Amino acid sequence: MTKISSLCVYCGSRMPTDPSHIDAAKALGQALAENDIRLVYGGGHVGLMGVIADATLAANGQVIGIIPRHLHDIEVGHEKLTELHVVDSMHVRKEKMFQMSDAFAVLPGGLGTLDETFEMITWRQLRLHDKPILLVNHKKYWQPLLDLMEHMIEAGFVEAEAREFFTVVERLEEIIPALMKEPEAEFKADISKF
Template sequence: MTNITSLCVYCGSKMPADEDFKKAAHNLGLQLGQNDITLVYGGGHVGLMGITADATLEANGKVIGIIPEHLHEIEVSHEDLTELYVVDSMHTRKQMMFEKSDAFVVLPGGLGTLDETFEMITWRQLKLHDKPIILVNYKDYWKPFMDLVHHMIKAGFVEAGALNYFTVVESLDDVLPAIKSSPDAKIDADIRKM
């Protein structure tokens, strides 16, 4: 695929117990800044979200945060971003994150991260987009997710081809190469259809 200019990162808004997850988020943020790739994320200053944004800024990168009004105070919006959008709803947030991103990377996170990930995968299934989606299975965090997808395929509710809607990598160093080796987008995504 042609070089991307912006990357949406889905990750936890809480601090994990495992320090290695914090290091992974920091590492990804540094990679984005060093490669002149704009980070698009949920706009918070807390958890892995805040770590990724701070590291991108530390590496002189650009960061676009998008946060709904009702989370503006709960997630403590990051006020030092290149751009911060406070929007009216979660739906608007996810739509704007999609519009501003060339690809998606999923770090460890909670229910919100899972929701955003499944939505992007579902949109690919519905042929609404074909932007790359990369799950970082750091320390086997997403193994239960993969087990669930395989379970749904085995049960007949999901076609085996669904495994092609996203790519799983084990290391942060594999994220950008995985995106760059993805095919060029063929679907001209029209967000109005979504």
């Protein structure tokens, strides 16, 4: 088993109406720092993104942010990170986040979170990577998405093995143990060719 040293977290750039999602992001940030796992994320200081970054930093963890220049320039970038990479586009951001991460965790979020998550799941389907992907179904937030996946499988548009491309965890305390159970990588690919 390859040790997970960096976790990419996808989550909302807005604050949720349910404060328990804020508490969950804080708890994950602290757990990452305590387990010496570097946080890789979208580089913002707003929403759940800012919450998890601040919580990781407050617990003396390392945080790497990757943000497109157009977002950085409107003062969304977090300036107190271990590293902040300002890149030219959203596409470059997603590829750099992928390259700098050993695994992915998906907290509640919106359209951007869905975009990033489905790209990683699709890349796994295409055998471009086999990095662990954890869908954190905190308070059943992602249940409609899981139901949609089942609908797509039943309709024949998605193969049944797609269920194995990611792991669903219901509670924050399951994240670190789930990462440690993931099998060692069997194949790697240069995603820049895709």
